[in-house]
Amino acid sequence: MSFQTPLTINEVITDIHAKKYLLPSIQREFVWSQEQIKTLFDSLMRDYPINAFLFWKIPKHKASEFKFYEFLRDYHQKDNTHNPKANISGTDDVMAVLDGQQRLTSLYIALKGTYASKLSYKRWDNPQAYPKKRLYLNLLSKPESGDCEFDFDFLTDTESNEKDDTHHWFPVGNILDLKEQDEVNDYLLESGILLNTDKEKGKFANRALFKLHKVIHVNPIISYYLEQSTELDKVLNIFIRVNSGGTTLSYSDLLLSFATAQWENRDAREEINDFVDEINEIGHGFNINKDIVLKACLVLCDIEDISFKVDNFNRTNMLKIESQWDNITKAIRDALTLISSFGFSRENITSNNLVIPIAYYLKTIGLPNNFDVSTSKIEDRQKIKRWFVSSLLKRVFSFAPDGVLKPVRDIIKQYSSSGFPLDKIVERFKGTNRALQFSEDDINNLLYSKYGQGDTLVILSILYPWADFRHNFHIDHMFPKSEFAPKKLAATGVPEDKITEFIENCNYIGNLQLSKTFFYHYRLTFGYIENTNVI
Template structure:
């Protein structure tokens, strides 16, 4: 391995664009966020070192023995986050990147590509939640954040047009077209920046754009070492050592790297990524990661040590996982489908480890088809849901998940002849800090869940077992939320002494119900008693009250405290029935 003559960023970006540089299958995918990219560019502009790179030159006669991927060019958090497979059928040697992929991808996206990540308040399946953005630099001033010297931002085209006296957003990628310093001067003149009456602003624009030109075209910033060995074992060892510090390589990435290198008939990277994309589309959507799928592989293949250690990612285990891959994927897919039918999704599952024992059970009993709908499996599904909900609410996977997965796997392996062994699993953890049994205090504490909290929909799924939460059910305030202001409550005749308590308690689960979308829209902010009398037919009213735990009390606003107390008694009774096996 030898140190090479450094390159300019422009030279490297052109080579990435022409696919001279590729990524070996042992590399993980792009994971940097916008903040990391902007910090990289701020560092470059400040002449801070960005560490050296490590490239691997693979002779063309050896290249076909390995798998390579192209750099990601336009990142989209939902629809385009996987690297495309590279075609290496040409006659040239392959130059692969062993260390520096995140930095090179960030440089390429910033200079030639786009970045589309989800807007925080929009739903993950909304196409408008992922606006396409490019990297811009403000030529007229410094950012408010004093940890940065230069103001880089990912902006949409419309955002970038919002210029003022303190902002001129220059698309960073345009610097590739300004090859000579004279081109920079021409841009400053034609854009009017050079003629800015504020001389300090004009000078700032000149210094900033000239500096960016030097960083991209002039300074030889990309220092790199070149490894020319074609021995995979040696390259793997170098790769692991280079990526052993910090957070540059997770265990799941390492496992996937080994699987990709050692599977014989499948492409592990493509198989696993495609499978993850598929299962995350089930029902209302999930957020299952490589970590969960790869951990499930260890569990479902009955590998004795399921911890994420390099020793467990040996060739024997990887080939076993490859052999069992079809059964593993069916088990996980069926488990996710079943959990979705219970009403769960990415929105209300706090640990995806919960799915692994369900998948292991389905694999143990022979992967029956249509498990989630078969009438012969009703009792089994009830027991699985009891365990799932109890483990979810009790947070049994909140630390050291292997301490749950291993004993539960052993119980399922030896005691599943008569169905899902929920009693044995509950007995296993009784009296420990992972106890699944619910005491009176535990059940009472569930009533303190509020609208919008993660556990609330879980609890409502227990209270409404008849509701198919895969479809359009909404969490609704029985006594409408909008009416809980001091002014409105007093206007409804609520005594001053009760107003604060009413406001404090209206968001608790005692005032929440599940309604289908259309009735929920119709209800809007109608008072609960008025809505019942106007929208629920008299003949259906007794059944409605039973299904929604409506107590036989006065339902006007002035009696909200009585309603809440009596309804909570009904909810506790139902929770005791459902959560105690």
């Protein structure tokens, strides 16, 4: 490994765009937020160091032995988080990035692409919740708050056109077209910034834009080391060691890296990413990530130690997971289909670890088809739902989930021949801090669940056990919220000293129900009941 002559950002971005720099399959995916990208650019503008990079040069005749991916250009939090697979046929030597992917992808997105993340007040499945934004630099003033010196922000095209005395938004990517200093000067003159603002703002704009030009075109900022070994074990070890900082390499990333390097007949990265995308579209949508899928792999393959430790990611375990991949994916898919039929989705599941024991049970009993609707499995579904709802409300998986997953797996393995072993699981945790029984205090606490909280639907699923939650419904007030106004309550005879109490309690579970329209439609259409009780 040797230190090389540093490069400018423009040189590297040009080569990334020409696909001369690629990402090895052991790399994790892009995870930086907009705030991290803005901070990176502020650091560059203030001449702060951004650490050295590590590149891996693979000769053309050896490159076909490895898998590579292109850099992500237009990031979309829901629809485009995966790097496209690179075609290396007919290329020269491959230059892959072992350390610095997050920073380089951030630079590439900021200078050449877009970033679309979910607006907090819109639903995840609403396409309008993900506006496409580009990075801009305000040339007229510093940020109003925070410790940044330059005002970088991700804006839509409409937002960037809103100019006033303290805002003139310059598209950061346009600096790539201003290669010479006189072109920077021309922009400042032609945009009217120097003529239409006061002297101090003009000075700031001049300093900011020339500084950005220097950062991108002049200063050799990209310092890097070059590794030329083609021994995968050595490269993988280097990768793991250098990725201990920054956005920390999670154990699931490590597992994915090992699987990618060691699976023999499948592309682990593509298989796992595609599967995660698929299962998150089941029902009303889930939020399963690769961490849960990879943890499920350890559990469903009966690997003794299911903790995310490097020692567990050995070749033997990885090949075992690969050989059972089809059964693993069917088990998880069927488990989520069943959970969806109970009325659950990303909106009301507080721990995705709950999926794993159900998937393990389905795999153990032979992965029966149509488990979620089969009339012969009604009693089994009732038991699974009682365990699921109770575990969810009691927050059984809220800490140290391995302490639940392993004993539940052992119980299922031993007693699954007689159906889902609900009673055995309840008995195993009785008297512990993971007990599934509900005390009077527990029940009283549930009564304080409110409209809009995830647990509210869980509780209503108990109060209306016959409802088929695969069909559309919504939570509604029994007495409309609009009626809980002082004048209206007084008009109905509510005592004056009780009016405040009525208003404060109108959103609690006692005044909530599932949509009557849904219930009427359900009864007419289906007409059968599956009874479920809380343990």
